[in-house]
Amino acid sequence: MSETKKFKIPMYAVLFTVIFKLLFLFTHYIQEDAFITWRVAQNLLDYGVIGFNGNTKISASTTHLYVFVSYIFNLIFGKENFIEPLLIFNSILFTIGSFFLSHVLLKNNWQKAIFIFLIGILPPSIKISTLGMEYGILFFLEMALLYYGFHKGKKWVQIILPVFILFTRIDTIIFLGTVFLIDLFWNKKINWHYILGEILGIAAVLVFNWVYFGEVINNTIVAKKIAYDNHFTLVQNIEYFTQNFGNFWGMLKLPGDFNPVTIIILTFELLCFVYLIRQKNKRNYFLWIIFIFGWIKQLIFISQKSLFDWYYWVPQILLFVPVLIFILEQKAKKKLWLFLLIMFYIFPMFIFQTVHAIATGNGEWNYRRHIGLFLNTHEEDKDQWIFLEPAGYIPYFSGLKTIDEVGLVDKEAQREIQKDKAKFWINTVKNRKPKYLLSYEDLYQRKDAEYFRLHYRLIKEFRIKDHLKSDYKIIEKIYILKPSGSDYNLYERID
Numbered sequence: 001m002s003e004t005k006k007f008k009i010p011m012y013a014v015l016f017t018v019i020f021k022l023l024f025l026f027t028h029y030i031q032e033d034a035f036i037t038w039r040v041a042q043n044l045l046d047y048g049v050i051g052f053n054g055n056t057k058i059s060a061s062t063t064h065l066y067v068f069v070s071y072i073f074n075l076i077f078g079k080e081n082f083i084e085p086l087l088i089f090n091s092i093l094f095t096i097g098s099f100f101l102s103h104v105l106l107k108n109n110w111q112k113a114i115f116i117f118l119i120g121i122l123p124p125s126i127k128i129s130t131l132g133m134e135y136g137i138l139f140f141l142e143m144a145l146l147y148y149g150f151h152k153g154k155k156w157v158q159i160i161l162p163v164f165i166l167f168t169r170i171d172t173i174i175f176l177g178t179v180f181l182i183d184l185f186w187n188k189k190i191n192w193h194y195i196l197g198e199i200l201g202i203a204a205v206l207v208f209n210w211v212y213f214g215e216v217i218n219n220t221i222v223a224k225k226i227a228y229d230n231h232f233t234l235v236q237n238i239e240y241f242t243q244n245f246g247n248f249w250g251m252l253k254l255p256g257d258f259n260p261v262t263i264i265i266l267t268f269e270l271l272c273f274v275y276l277i278r279q280k281n282k283r284n285y286f287l288w289i290i291f292i293f294g295w296i297k298q299l300i301f302i303s304q305k306s307l308f309d310w311y312y313w314v315p316q317i318l319l320f321v322p323v324l325i326f327i328l329e330q331k332a333k334k335k336l337w338l339f340l341l342i343m344f345y346i347f348p349m350f351i352f353q354t355v356h357a358i359a360t361g362n363g364e365w366n367y368r369r370h371i372g373l374f375l376n377t378h379e380e381d382k383d384q385w386i387f388l389e390p391a392g393y394i395p396y397f398s399g400l401k402t403i404d405e406v407g408l409v410d411k412e413a414q415r416e417i418q419k420d421k422a423k424f425w426i427n428t429v430k431n432r433k434p435k436y437l438l439s440y441e442d443l444y445q446r447k448d449a450e451y452f453r454l455h456y457r458l459i460k461e462f463r464i465k466d467h468l469k470s471d472y473k474i475i476e477k478i479y480i481l482k483p484s485g486s487d488y489n490l491y492e493r494i495d
Contacts, residue, residue: 008109009109009110009112009113010099010102010103010109010112010113010116011099012113013099013112013113013114013116013117014092014095014096014098014099014116016117017095017098017116017117017120017121018088018091018092018095020117020120020121021091021095021120021121021126021129021130022088022091024126024129024130024354024357025084025087025088025130027354027357027358027360027361028361028362028364028365028366029130029131029356029357029358029360029361029364029365030083030087030130030131030132030361030364030365031127031131031132031133031310031392032364032368032390032392032393033133033310033390033392034131034132034133034392035132035392035393035395035396036052036060036061036391036392036396036408036409037061037063037066037067037070037132037133037134038070038074038082038083038132038396039052039060039395039396040052040060040061040067040070041067041068041070041071041073041074042071042074042079044067044071045071045074045075045079050067050212050213052391052395052402052409052410053401053402053409053410054383054401057212057213057214058213058219058409058410058411059209059213059215059218059219059220060219060220060391060408060409061220062134062169062170062218062220062221063134063168063169064167064168064205064208065134065137065164065167065168066133066134066137066168069086069089069137070082070086073085073086073089083132086132087129087130087132089136090128090129090130090132090133090135090136090137091129091130091136092136093136093137093139093140094120094125094128094129094135094136094139094140095116095120095129096140097136097139097140097141097142097143097144098115098116098119098120098125098139098143099112099116100140100143100144100146100147100148101115101119101143101146101147101290101321102115102116103147103151104146104147104150104151104283104286105283105286105287105321105325106325106328106329108328111328111329114328114338115324115325115328118324118341118342118346119317119320119321119324121346121350122251122316122317122320122346122349122350123251123252123349123350123352123353123356124251124312124313124314124316124317125313125317126353126357127309127310127313127353128313128314128317130357131310133310134168134169135310135313135314137168138165138168138169138172138314139314139317141161141164141165141168142165142172142175142314144157144161145157145158145161145162145165145179146179146286146289148161149161149194150179150183150285150286151286155193158191158193158194158197159193159194159196159197159200160197161197162176162194162197162198162200162201163197163200163201163204164201165201166198166201166202166204166205167201167204167205167208170205170217170218170221171311173198173202174293174296174297174300175293175297176198176201177198178289178292178293178296179194179289179293180194180195180198181292182285182288182289182292183285186285186288219407219408219411220408222414223406223407223408223411223413223414224306224406224408226407226414226417226418227405227406227407227414227417228305228406230305237303240305241302241303242257243257244257244302244305244307245259245262245302246258246259246261246262246263247259247262248298248301248302248307248309248312249262249266249298249302249312249316250262250265250266250316251265251316251320251349252349252352265320265323265345266319268323269319269320269322269323272322272323272325272326273287273291273322275322275326276322276325276326287321287322290318290319290321291318291319291321291322293315293318294315294316294318294319295315295319297311297312297314297315298312298315298319323341324341327341355478355481355482356482358475358478358479359478359479359481359482359483359484360482360484362467362468362470362479362484362485363464363467363483363484363485364393364484364485365393366467367462367464367467367484367485368392368393368394368485369393369397370462370467371393371394371397371398371438371462371488371490372393372394372395372396372397372398373397373398374460375394375397375398375400375436375490376397376398376399378459379398379400379435379436382399382400382401383401384400384401384434384435384436385400385401385402385403385432385434385435385436386398386400386401386402386403386434386435386436386437386438387402387403387404387405387428387429387432387434387436387437387438388402388403388404388405388436388437388438388439389404389405389406390404390406391404391406391408391409394438395409400436403428403432403434405425412428412432413428416428416431426448426451429451430451433455433493434493435492435493436490436491436492436493437456437490437491438488438489438490438491439488439489439491440486440487440488440489441489442489443456443458443489443491444458452491454495455493455494455495456491456492456493456494457491457492457494458489458490458491459490459491459492460489460490461487461488461489461490462487462488462489462490463487464483464484464485464486464487465483467479467485468480468483
């Protein structure tokens, strides 16, 4: 079979899956942190500086490569129109990544096509495709490395792609390291081309950070470490891990610490993985890579208390891959197996993600963006400062210079945290005197309320309950069922 014919049916699946997921663009569910990256890209466009607040250089986005990609899309489509083309681009890249993955794990074209579609409509796959984060590019690059670099044996790919992967996210050293170890164990020799690629990638990121920003590690990583660092005992660390394991290891979050769905799916994933690798197939090389990486990445990030959903999207997908392969390759009652998988897992998870996207899209796009747009019209001087958390939607749509409570976009906030973590917030307000404060609490009820009554006036209250209406009754019921967002109070300095 020719290469073109070999790819034909799976490529149709790629096209259909991308078109199918376009429906999620109508939910307007875009991750808060995407707007941090996009503001950095626009800062580069306006000031020629990779930063967040004008001429100040700062690596406010964890991903360098995606900043440059976002910059190009802003340049081509303009600031008002780049978001949808970029989200579609992300979805295309992710789905092509799943196309590459199907080719290293499956032989039958129809199995590949079904695999591409089913893996593409899992909740983390939909998030990667449509939430505006860098993981569409990352998944594409990682799967391209496996397909072209190790399945096809292209040495130049093993050298070049690690550079782009690490330039997308520095924590991808976990993926690249896993590939190296499995390759070493499997082939019993060191792959020097691949080692060169990893060395070049690490060197490129560290040199770029040092030359451009004067730092070795991205500011976002340092800021989170400072802001969220807690000194736990071993027992406390174990308790913390068990409390968060269920809701971050698996694709479905449930109230409370115990998540039976995660336990059931994890058990099934392990059983399917063991069943597949016992077949002594050449693809076991890749199954070991994706499964070991999934476990290592999850264990590291949960144990380090890095509880941000997007860290777990790729591992969640890869750990589920053995389940899909097991079902697709059943000889007896294949249709029954596939029907049961779709009816009792794929479809319910798809419905869950749809409801979640509609509700969260309302809380983010309709509500939090509304606050940013209000500030945009209220304050004409874009050199004024606002102190808030988080630093995505509201700074992006308001255009104001920003101090965030973690220090992602402003290093002075980090220094205040290091000086006095307990009082850094009030110290920042007193020292920096930002014109606007956006707070979750009523500042007039704090123990230092006198300071705020003297220097700040409440100009507007934003309440999520006021944004739960829709022209469509079913959509409004979803908004009410799962209200997404926090109440805010906006204060303006009066002296």
